[in-house]
Amino acid sequence: MNDDFSPEEKDGFYKAVFSRRDVRSHFTSEPIGDRILSKILNAAHHAPSVGFSQPWNFILIKDKKTRSEVKDSFDKERLRSSNLIEDPKRSKYLSLRLEGILDSALNLCVTYDPSKFGPFVIGRSSIPETGLYSVCCAIQNLWLAARAEGIGVGWVSILSNDKLKKILDIPEHVVPVAYLCLGHVTSFAEKPDLESAGWLGRLPLKDVVYYERWDNESDSNWQEIQEMIISNLD
Protein backbone atom coordinates (compact mmCIF):
# COMPACT_ATOMS: atom_id res chain seq x y z
CA MET A 1 0.00 0.00 0.00
CA ASN A 2 1.33 3.42 -0.96
CA ASP A 3 1.98 5.53 2.15
CA ASP A 4 0.57 8.69 0.55
CA PHE A 5 -3.13 9.41 0.19
CA SER A 6 -4.53 10.42 -3.20
CA PRO A 7 -6.91 13.42 -3.25
CA GLU A 8 -9.82 10.95 -3.64
CA GLU A 9 -8.69 8.90 -0.66
CA LYS A 10 -8.41 12.04 1.48
CA ASP A 11 -11.87 13.14 0.34
CA GLY A 12 -13.30 9.79 1.39
CA PHE A 13 -11.71 10.06 4.81
CA TYR A 14 -12.87 13.64 5.46
CA LYS A 15 -16.36 12.82 4.18
CA ALA A 16 -16.67 10.29 7.02
CA VAL A 17 -15.44 12.85 9.57
CA PHE A 18 -17.68 15.71 8.49
CA SER A 19 -20.87 13.81 7.65
CA ARG A 20 -20.86 11.55 10.75
CA ARG A 21 -23.86 12.28 12.99
CA ASP A 22 -25.15 11.26 16.38
CA VAL A 23 -28.33 9.58 15.17
CA ARG A 24 -31.42 9.27 17.36
CA SER A 25 -34.17 9.08 14.77
CA HIS A 26 -34.62 8.28 11.06
CA PHE A 27 -33.68 4.64 11.67
CA THR A 28 -35.21 2.21 9.17
CA SER A 29 -36.15 -1.40 9.94
CA GLU A 30 -33.63 -2.82 7.44
CA PRO A 31 -31.20 -5.17 9.21
CA ILE A 32 -27.46 -4.48 9.06
CA GLY A 33 -25.74 -6.96 6.74
CA ASP A 34 -23.24 -9.33 8.37
CA ARG A 35 -20.40 -8.23 6.13
CA ILE A 36 -20.97 -4.54 6.92
CA LEU A 37 -21.21 -5.25 10.64
CA SER A 38 -18.04 -7.29 10.56
CA LYS A 39 -16.19 -4.44 8.77
CA ILE A 40 -17.38 -1.88 11.31
CA LEU A 41 -16.27 -4.05 14.25
CA ASN A 42 -12.92 -4.72 12.59
CA ALA A 43 -12.31 -0.97 12.16
CA ALA A 44 -13.04 -0.51 15.86
CA HIS A 45 -10.64 -3.32 16.75
CA HIS A 46 -7.87 -1.53 14.80
CA ALA A 47 -7.94 1.51 17.07
CA PRO A 48 -4.83 2.48 19.00
CA SER A 49 -4.62 1.15 22.56
CA VAL A 50 -2.25 1.86 25.40
CA GLY A 51 0.48 -0.78 25.45
CA PHE A 52 -1.41 -2.55 22.60
CA SER A 53 -3.74 -3.85 25.33
CA GLN A 54 -6.90 -3.92 23.14
CA PRO A 55 -9.01 -3.63 26.29
CA TRP A 56 -12.36 -3.40 24.49
CA ASN A 57 -15.27 -5.80 24.08
CA PHE A 58 -18.32 -5.37 21.91
CA ILE A 59 -21.63 -6.83 23.07
CA LEU A 60 -24.10 -7.07 20.18
CA ILE A 61 -27.72 -6.87 21.29
CA LYS A 62 -30.86 -7.62 19.32
CA ASP A 63 -33.06 -9.14 22.03
CA LYS A 64 -36.14 -6.96 22.59
CA LYS A 65 -36.50 -7.77 26.27
CA THR A 66 -32.93 -6.66 26.97
CA ARG A 67 -33.48 -3.48 25.01
CA SER A 68 -36.71 -2.70 26.86
CA GLU A 69 -34.87 -2.94 30.15
CA VAL A 70 -32.22 -0.53 28.87
CA LYS A 71 -34.95 1.79 27.62
CA ASP A 72 -36.50 1.78 31.12
CA SER A 73 -33.19 2.92 32.55
CA PHE A 74 -33.01 5.68 29.94
CA ASP A 75 -36.53 6.87 30.79
CA LYS A 76 -35.72 7.06 34.51
CA GLU A 77 -32.40 8.85 34.02
CA ARG A 78 -33.89 11.30 31.53
CA LEU A 79 -36.55 12.33 34.00
CA ARG A 80 -34.00 12.58 36.79
CA SER A 81 -31.73 14.77 34.62
CA SER A 82 -34.59 17.03 33.60
CA ASN A 83 -35.14 17.90 37.26
CA LEU A 84 -31.68 19.46 37.34
CA ILE A 85 -32.85 22.33 35.12
CA GLU A 86 -35.79 24.70 34.99
CA ASP A 87 -38.23 25.79 32.33
CA PRO A 88 -37.99 26.80 29.54
CA LYS A 89 -34.79 24.76 29.28
CA ARG A 90 -36.41 21.74 30.92
CA SER A 91 -39.31 21.61 28.43
CA LYS A 92 -36.90 21.99 25.54
CA TYR A 93 -34.76 19.16 26.95
CA LEU A 94 -37.79 16.90 27.33
CA SER A 95 -38.85 17.63 23.74
CA LEU A 96 -35.56 16.40 22.28
CA ARG A 97 -35.26 12.92 20.80
CA LEU A 98 -32.24 11.43 22.54
CA GLU A 99 -32.18 7.69 21.81
CA GLY A 100 -33.15 5.02 19.30
CA ILE A 101 -32.87 1.98 21.58
CA LEU A 102 -35.94 0.13 20.33
CA ASP A 103 -36.23 1.38 16.76
CA SER A 104 -32.64 0.85 15.63
CA ALA A 105 -31.60 -2.45 14.04
CA LEU A 106 -28.92 -3.19 16.61
CA ASN A 107 -27.73 -2.10 20.04
CA LEU A 108 -24.07 -2.39 20.96
CA CYS A 109 -22.41 -1.99 24.32
CA VAL A 110 -18.69 -1.23 24.24
CA THR A 111 -16.83 -2.11 27.43
CA TYR A 112 -13.41 -1.60 29.03
CA ASP A 113 -11.69 -4.54 30.71
CA PRO A 114 -8.64 -3.29 32.64
CA SER A 115 -7.54 -6.85 33.45
CA LYS A 116 -6.77 -7.71 29.81
CA PHE A 117 -3.03 -8.36 29.32
CA GLY A 118 -2.57 -6.87 32.81
CA PRO A 119 -1.69 -6.05 35.46
CA PHE A 120 1.32 -4.31 33.84
CA VAL A 121 0.34 -2.55 30.63
CA ILE A 122 3.02 -0.40 28.97
CA GLY A 123 2.13 3.28 29.26
CA ARG A 124 -0.74 2.79 31.72
CA SER A 125 1.16 3.08 35.01
CA SER A 126 1.32 6.89 35.17
CA ILE A 127 -2.17 7.65 33.79
CA PRO A 128 -4.45 4.63 34.38
CA GLU A 129 -7.33 6.33 32.51
CA THR A 130 -5.49 5.72 29.24
CA GLY A 131 -7.09 2.27 29.17
CA LEU A 132 -10.53 3.88 29.03
CA TYR A 133 -9.27 6.39 26.48
CA SER A 134 -8.24 3.52 24.19
CA VAL A 135 -11.79 2.20 24.22
CA CYS A 136 -13.07 5.64 23.20
CA CYS A 137 -10.69 5.65 20.22
CA ALA A 138 -12.21 2.31 19.19
CA ILE A 139 -15.69 3.80 19.48
CA GLN A 140 -14.75 6.70 17.22
CA ASN A 141 -13.28 4.29 14.64
CA LEU A 142 -16.53 2.32 14.79
CA TRP A 143 -18.64 5.46 14.42
CA LEU A 144 -16.74 6.68 11.36
CA ALA A 145 -16.67 3.22 9.73
CA ALA A 146 -20.42 2.95 10.25
CA ARG A 147 -20.87 6.30 8.51
CA ALA A 148 -18.78 5.13 5.56
CA GLU A 149 -21.03 2.06 5.34
CA GLY A 150 -24.20 4.16 5.48
CA ILE A 151 -25.05 3.08 9.03
CA GLY A 152 -26.20 5.63 11.60
CA VAL A 153 -24.89 5.46 15.17
CA GLY A 154 -26.33 7.13 18.26
CA TRP A 155 -24.54 7.15 21.63
CA VAL A 156 -27.01 6.90 24.53
CA SER A 157 -25.35 8.35 27.63
CA ILE A 158 -28.50 8.92 29.66
CA LEU A 159 -28.34 5.55 31.38
CA SER A 160 -27.42 4.00 34.70
CA ASN A 161 -24.22 2.00 34.27
CA ASP A 162 -25.12 -0.06 37.35
CA LYS A 163 -28.38 -1.11 35.70
CA LEU A 164 -26.61 -1.77 32.41
CA LYS A 165 -24.09 -4.05 34.12
CA LYS A 166 -26.90 -6.06 35.69
CA ILE A 167 -28.87 -6.30 32.45
CA LEU A 168 -25.86 -7.48 30.41
CA ASP A 169 -24.15 -9.62 33.11
CA ILE A 170 -21.08 -7.39 32.99
CA PRO A 171 -18.64 -8.28 35.81
CA GLU A 172 -17.71 -5.86 38.53
CA HIS A 173 -14.26 -4.93 37.19
CA VAL A 174 -15.47 -4.14 33.65
CA VAL A 175 -16.69 -0.65 32.70
CA PRO A 176 -19.49 -0.08 30.18
CA VAL A 177 -18.10 2.86 28.17
CA ALA A 178 -20.73 3.36 25.49
CA TYR A 179 -24.22 2.14 24.69
CA LEU A 180 -24.76 2.60 20.95
CA CYS A 181 -27.77 2.27 18.64
CA LEU A 182 -26.97 1.31 15.06
CA GLY A 183 -29.01 1.05 11.90
CA HIS A 184 -29.66 2.13 8.37
CA VAL A 185 -31.23 5.59 8.23
CA THR A 186 -33.48 7.45 5.83
CA SER A 187 -30.85 10.21 5.71
CA PHE A 188 -28.00 11.77 7.64
CA ALA A 189 -28.74 15.23 9.00
CA GLU A 190 -26.80 18.17 7.58
CA LYS A 191 -25.92 19.42 11.07
CA PRO A 192 -25.83 17.95 14.57
CA ASP A 193 -29.37 17.72 16.03
CA LEU A 194 -28.54 19.93 19.02
CA GLU A 195 -27.19 22.61 16.67
CA SER A 196 -30.32 22.49 14.47
CA ALA A 197 -32.54 22.61 17.55
CA GLY A 198 -30.80 25.81 18.63
CA TRP A 199 -29.50 24.23 21.85
CA LEU A 200 -25.84 25.13 21.17
CA GLY A 201 -23.72 26.21 18.22
CA ARG A 202 -20.38 24.93 17.02
CA LEU A 203 -17.48 26.95 18.43
CA PRO A 204 -15.12 28.64 15.97
CA LEU A 205 -11.98 26.51 15.65
CA LYS A 206 -9.82 29.38 16.89
CA ASP A 207 -11.60 29.28 20.26
CA VAL A 208 -10.29 25.82 21.05
CA VAL A 209 -6.65 26.29 20.00
CA TYR A 210 -3.96 27.67 22.32
CA TYR A 211 -0.27 28.29 21.65
CA GLU A 212 2.60 27.05 23.86
CA ARG A 213 0.49 27.16 27.05
CA TRP A 214 -3.09 27.24 28.36
CA ASP A 215 -5.19 30.27 27.45
CA ASN A 216 -2.58 31.79 25.14
CA GLU A 217 -4.67 32.57 22.08
CA SER A 218 -2.16 34.65 20.22
CA ASP A 219 1.58 34.36 19.80
CA SER A 220 3.81 36.07 17.26
CA ASN A 221 5.68 32.81 16.58
CA TRP A 222 2.44 31.25 15.40
CA GLN A 223 1.02 34.03 13.26
CA GLU A 224 0.50 32.08 10.03
CA ILE A 225 -1.30 29.11 11.52
CA GLN A 226 -3.39 31.51 13.62
CA GLU A 227 -4.56 33.32 10.49
CA MET A 228 -5.30 30.02 8.81
CA ILE A 229 -7.37 28.88 11.77
CA ILE A 230 -9.23 32.18 12.09
CA SER A 231 -10.13 32.15 8.39
CA ASN A 232 -11.62 28.67 8.81
CA LEU A 233 -15.09 28.92 7.37
CA ASP A 234 -16.85 26.27 9.43
Added chain:
Amino acid sequence: MNDDFSPEEKDGFYKAVFSRRDVRSHFTSEPIGDRILSKILNAAHHAPSVGFSQPWNFILIKDKKTRSEVKDSFDKERLRSSNLIEDPKRSKYLSLRLEGILDSALNLCVTYDPSKFGPFVIGRSSIPETGLYSVCCAIQNLWLAARAEGIGVGWVSILSNDKLKKILDIPEHVVPVAYLCLGHVTSFAEKPDLESAGWLGRLPLKDVVYYERWDNESDSNWQEIQEMIISNLD
Protein backbone atom coordinates in the same frame (compact mmCIF):
# COMPACT_ATOMS: atom_id res chain seq x y z
CA MET B 1 -22.89 15.84 -0.77
CA ASN B 2 -24.13 12.38 -1.65
CA ASP B 3 -24.94 10.37 1.48
CA ASP B 4 -23.47 7.19 0.03
CA PHE B 5 -19.76 6.45 -0.14
CA SER B 6 -18.22 5.32 -3.43
CA PRO B 7 -15.85 2.32 -3.27
CA GLU B 8 -12.91 4.77 -3.61
CA GLU B 9 -14.18 6.92 -0.74
CA LYS B 10 -14.55 3.85 1.47
CA ASP B 11 -11.04 2.72 0.53
CA GLY B 12 -9.65 6.12 1.53
CA PHE B 13 -11.39 5.96 4.87
CA TYR B 14 -10.27 2.40 5.70
CA LYS B 15 -6.73 3.18 4.56
CA ALA B 16 -6.54 5.79 7.32
CA VAL B 17 -7.90 3.33 9.89
CA PHE B 18 -5.61 0.42 9.01
CA SER B 19 -2.38 2.30 8.26
CA ARG B 20 -2.53 4.67 11.28
CA ARG B 21 0.34 3.99 13.67
CA ASP B 22 1.47 5.15 17.09
CA VAL B 23 4.72 6.78 15.97
CA ARG B 24 7.72 7.16 18.29
CA SER B 25 10.57 7.28 15.81
CA HIS B 26 11.18 7.93 12.10
CA PHE B 27 10.22 11.60 12.54
CA THR B 28 11.88 13.96 10.05
CA SER B 29 12.78 17.60 10.74
CA GLU B 30 10.37 18.93 8.07
CA PRO B 31 7.87 21.32 9.67
CA ILE B 32 4.14 20.62 9.36
CA GLY B 33 2.51 23.02 6.89
CA ASP B 34 -0.04 25.45 8.32
CA ARG B 35 -2.79 24.26 6.00
CA ILE B 36 -2.25 20.62 6.93
CA LEU B 37 -2.17 21.44 10.64
CA SER B 38 -5.34 23.47 10.35
CA LYS B 39 -7.10 20.57 8.57
CA ILE B 40 -6.03 18.11 11.24
CA LEU B 41 -7.28 20.36 14.05
CA ASN B 42 -10.53 20.97 12.23
CA ALA B 43 -11.13 17.22 11.89
CA ALA B 44 -10.58 16.87 15.64
CA HIS B 45 -13.02 19.71 16.32
CA HIS B 46 -15.69 17.86 14.31
CA ALA B 47 -15.72 14.89 16.67
CA PRO B 48 -18.93 14.00 18.50
CA SER B 49 -19.30 15.44 22.00
CA VAL B 50 -21.78 14.81 24.74
CA GLY B 51 -24.53 17.45 24.57
CA PHE B 52 -22.49 19.12 21.76
CA SER B 53 -20.30 20.51 24.56
CA GLN B 54 -17.05 20.52 22.51
CA PRO B 55 -15.08 20.33 25.76
CA TRP B 56 -11.64 20.04 24.11
CA ASN B 57 -8.73 22.43 23.77
CA PHE B 58 -5.56 21.92 21.74
CA ILE B 59 -2.31 23.43 23.02
CA LEU B 60 0.29 23.57 20.24
CA ILE B 61 3.86 23.42 21.52
CA LYS B 62 7.07 24.11 19.65
CA ASP B 63 9.16 25.71 22.43
CA LYS B 64 12.21 23.56 23.19
CA LYS B 65 12.39 24.48 26.86
CA THR B 66 8.80 23.39 27.43
CA ARG B 67 9.43 20.14 25.61
CA SER B 68 12.59 19.44 27.62
CA GLU B 69 10.59 19.78 30.82
CA VAL B 70 8.00 17.32 29.49
CA LYS B 71 10.80 14.97 28.44
CA ASP B 72 12.17 15.10 32.01
CA SER B 73 8.80 14.00 33.32
CA PHE B 74 8.74 11.15 30.80
CA ASP B 75 12.21 9.98 31.86
CA LYS B 76 11.24 9.92 35.53
CA GLU B 77 7.92 8.11 34.94
CA ARG B 78 9.54 5.59 32.61
CA LEU B 79 12.08 4.64 35.23
CA ARG B 80 9.40 4.48 37.91
CA SER B 81 7.23 2.23 35.70
CA SER B 82 10.14 -0.06 34.88
CA ASN B 83 10.51 -0.83 38.58
CA LEU B 84 7.04 -2.39 38.56
CA ILE B 85 8.31 -5.32 36.48
CA GLU B 86 11.24 -7.71 36.57
CA ASP B 87 13.80 -8.88 34.07
CA PRO B 88 13.72 -9.98 31.31
CA LYS B 89 10.51 -7.93 30.84
CA ARG B 90 12.07 -4.85 32.44
CA SER B 91 15.07 -4.81 30.08
CA LYS B 92 12.79 -5.28 27.11
CA TYR B 93 10.60 -2.41 28.32
CA LEU B 94 13.61 -0.14 28.76
CA SER B 95 14.85 -0.99 25.26
CA LEU B 96 11.61 0.18 23.61
CA ARG B 97 11.40 3.62 21.99
CA LEU B 98 8.30 5.17 23.56
CA GLU B 99 8.28 8.87 22.72
CA GLY B 100 9.35 11.48 20.16
CA ILE B 101 8.98 14.58 22.32
CA LEU B 102 12.10 16.39 21.16
CA ASP B 103 12.55 15.03 17.64
CA SER B 104 9.00 15.53 16.35
CA ALA B 105 8.04 18.78 14.59
CA LEU B 106 5.26 19.60 17.02
CA ASN B 107 3.91 18.62 20.42
CA LEU B 108 0.22 18.92 21.16
CA CYS B 109 -1.60 18.63 24.46
CA VAL B 110 -5.32 17.86 24.23
CA THR B 111 -7.32 18.84 27.30
CA TYR B 112 -10.82 18.39 28.75
CA ASP B 113 -12.61 21.38 30.26
CA PRO B 114 -15.75 20.19 32.10
CA SER B 115 -16.87 23.77 32.73
CA LYS B 116 -17.49 24.51 29.05
CA PHE B 117 -21.19 25.14 28.37
CA GLY B 118 -21.84 23.77 31.89
CA PRO B 119 -22.83 23.04 34.52
CA PHE B 120 -25.75 21.25 32.81
CA VAL B 121 -24.62 19.38 29.71
CA ILE B 122 -27.22 17.18 28.01
CA GLY B 123 -26.35 13.52 28.46
CA ARG B 124 -23.59 14.08 31.03
CA SER B 125 -25.64 13.89 34.22
CA SER B 126 -25.80 10.11 34.51
CA ILE B 127 -22.26 9.30 33.32
CA PRO B 128 -20.01 12.32 33.91
CA GLU B 129 -17.05 10.59 32.23
CA THR B 130 -18.74 11.08 28.85
CA GLY B 131 -17.13 14.53 28.74
CA LEU B 132 -13.69 12.93 28.81
CA TYR B 133 -14.84 10.33 26.30
CA SER B 134 -15.75 13.12 23.85
CA VAL B 135 -12.21 14.45 24.00
CA CYS B 136 -10.89 10.97 23.17
CA CYS B 137 -13.13 10.86 20.08
CA ALA B 138 -11.55 14.17 19.00
CA ILE B 139 -8.09 12.69 19.51
CA GLN B 140 -8.93 9.73 17.31
CA ASN B 141 -10.28 12.04 14.58
CA LEU B 142 -7.04 14.02 14.81
CA TRP B 143 -4.92 10.88 14.65
CA LEU B 144 -6.68 9.55 11.55
CA ALA B 145 -6.66 12.95 9.80
CA ALA B 146 -2.95 13.25 10.48
CA ARG B 147 -2.42 9.84 8.87
CA ALA B 148 -4.38 10.92 5.79
CA GLU B 149 -2.11 13.98 5.57
CA GLY B 150 1.05 11.88 5.93
CA ILE B 151 1.73 13.07 9.48
CA GLY B 152 2.75 10.60 12.17
CA VAL B 153 1.28 10.89 15.68
CA GLY B 154 2.57 9.32 18.88
CA TRP B 155 0.66 9.41 22.17
CA VAL B 156 2.97 9.77 25.17
CA SER B 157 1.19 8.41 28.24
CA ILE B 158 4.24 7.89 30.44
CA LEU B 159 4.00 11.32 32.03
CA SER B 160 2.92 12.98 35.26
CA ASN B 161 -0.25 14.96 34.61
CA ASP B 162 0.52 17.11 37.66
CA LYS B 163 3.85 18.12 36.13
CA LEU B 164 2.23 18.68 32.75
CA LYS B 165 -0.36 21.00 34.25
CA LYS B 166 2.38 23.06 35.87
CA ILE B 167 4.50 23.20 32.72
CA LEU B 168 1.59 24.32 30.52
CA ASP B 169 -0.24 26.54 33.05
CA ILE B 170 -3.31 24.31 32.87
CA PRO B 171 -5.88 25.29 35.54
CA GLU B 172 -6.94 22.96 38.31
CA HIS B 173 -10.34 21.98 36.84
CA VAL B 174 -8.96 21.09 33.38
CA VAL B 175 -7.70 17.56 32.61
CA PRO B 176 -4.79 16.89 30.24
CA VAL B 177 -6.09 13.92 28.26
CA ALA B 178 -3.33 13.32 25.71
CA TYR B 179 0.18 14.51 25.03
CA LEU B 180 0.91 13.94 21.35
CA CYS B 181 4.01 14.20 19.17
CA LEU B 182 3.36 15.04 15.51
CA GLY B 183 5.54 15.20 12.45
CA HIS B 184 6.37 14.00 8.98
CA VAL B 185 7.94 10.55 9.04
CA THR B 186 10.30 8.62 6.80
CA SER B 187 7.68 5.85 6.66
CA PHE B 188 4.74 4.35 8.51
CA ALA B 189 5.41 0.94 10.00
CA GLU B 190 3.52 -2.03 8.58
CA LYS B 191 2.50 -3.20 12.07
CA PRO B 192 2.25 -1.60 15.52
CA ASP B 193 5.72 -1.32 17.13
CA LEU B 194 4.74 -3.43 20.13
CA GLU B 195 3.49 -6.19 17.82
CA SER B 196 6.73 -6.14 15.76
CA ALA B 197 8.79 -6.15 18.96
CA GLY B 198 7.00 -9.33 20.05
CA TRP B 199 5.55 -7.65 23.15
CA LEU B 200 1.93 -8.57 22.34
CA GLY B 201 -0.05 -9.77 19.35
CA ARG B 202 -3.33 -8.53 17.94
CA LEU B 203 -6.28 -10.49 19.29
CA PRO B 204 -8.53 -12.25 16.79
CA LEU B 205 -11.64 -10.14 16.25
CA LYS B 206 -13.85 -12.99 17.49
CA ASP B 207 -12.25 -12.77 20.93
CA VAL B 208 -13.59 -9.28 21.54
CA VAL B 209 -17.17 -9.79 20.35
CA TYR B 210 -19.96 -11.09 22.58
CA TYR B 211 -23.62 -11.73 21.79
CA GLU B 212 -26.57 -10.43 23.81
CA ARG B 213 -24.61 -10.43 27.09
CA TRP B 214 -21.10 -10.45 28.55
CA ASP B 215 -18.95 -13.52 27.84
CA ASN B 216 -21.46 -15.12 25.47
CA GLU B 217 -19.24 -15.99 22.52
CA SER B 218 -21.66 -18.12 20.64
CA ASP B 219 -25.38 -17.86 20.03
CA SER B 220 -27.48 -19.64 17.44
CA ASN B 221 -29.32 -16.42 16.58
CA TRP B 222 -26.03 -14.89 15.49
CA GLN B 223 -24.52 -17.75 13.52
CA GLU B 224 -23.86 -15.90 10.25
CA ILE B 225 -22.13 -12.88 11.71
CA GLN B 226 -20.12 -15.20 13.98
CA GLU B 227 -18.83 -17.12 10.97
CA MET B 228 -18.02 -13.86 9.21
CA ILE B 229 -16.07 -12.63 12.23
CA ILE B 230 -14.21 -15.92 12.73
CA SER B 231 -13.17 -16.01 9.08
CA ASN B 232 -11.69 -12.50 9.45
CA LEU B 233 -8.14 -12.79 8.29
CA ASP B 234 -6.55 -10.01 10.34
